[in-house]
Amino acid sequence: MQTGAVPAYSASIMSIYSPPLVSLTAQGLYCEAGGFYIDPRGAVDCAVITHAHSDHARRGSARYICAETGRGLLMERLGKRISVQGYAFRESFQMGRVRVSLHSAGHILGSAQVRLQHDNEVWVVSGDYKRERDPSCDPFEVVYCDVFITEATFGTPRYVWSKLPDHGRDIYEWWNIMSSLGKNAVIFGYSLGKAQRILAELYPYARKPVLLHRTMAGLTDCYRAEGKLLAPTVDLENALDESEHRLTGELILAPPSAVHQEFAQRLGSFESAFASGWMLSSLSQSSSRYDRGFVISDHADWDDLNRTICETGAQRVFVQHRKGALIRHLRQQGIDAHSEDFLIPEKYKRLGGRALSLW
Ligand SMILES: [Zn+2]
């Protein structure tokens, strides 16, 4: 170097290896630096819970952390005596050596993505999410990150649906048609999330109460307690008793587990519908068992999965629940994409470092 020459500080790309901030263990996703699990498969000391669905929120952990708006649902599901701390969306808090915050996932009430920051690295665990409008919960927030662990329930190109329908109006029209035929309209959908979303979608339309299966009542109360505007409801059992089983022209919401002969006989003359993203699949068992389907999904479709991954700016992506199509597609876009089992520390090592821009 010449004396007095100015060293060049141009951008350079360097590959830096650091162990995974979130690793995959027998108990599920684990953040060692923060001392907590995310949606653990069993009982642990500290569980950060993305949302209250049973494949994410399980009993037995000593301490739970979740979004404040999802706290009531978690207690409804896991028991009032659990130790649970709720945080507002975007409020950051320290867990061990990691800065953590929860961000709306738009999946069901209180559903959260988990953002973890350690040194200069940011990871986001998506949990279940969707981008569509849903009046029963906060909208999805795009969170910039280096590494994104994404769910991919509908991670193949055949799952693409229109985001335009007004589900409330569609259901209300179907209800009216059934009514005019002297029939009841029965919608089967999951007790947590789907039932309350349908009630929220119906809120601008419903002129009389929807009859609600008893298993959905407590969860629906949690939504009302969080200020969500839902169509009025009455208890289905009471309505059946009072009408002496001669209901007609009613809209009834019940879980798929209620579909059995005795239940059906008590409902009198009715047509049934199932509400789910799975209604798009002709192979779905559900599509043949019901008179019609409403494609109402609480997960992102193929287009929204890809759009979301792109918008996070993540250089490295781990895909949960599904392999194959999405990973291949992301790699074609130049994204370093892998299945979640590459979060097992020994396998993660094989991926080498991430490319970092150093200035
Ligand atoms: Zn879920």
Ligand SMILES: [Zn+2]
């Ligand atoms: Zn799930």
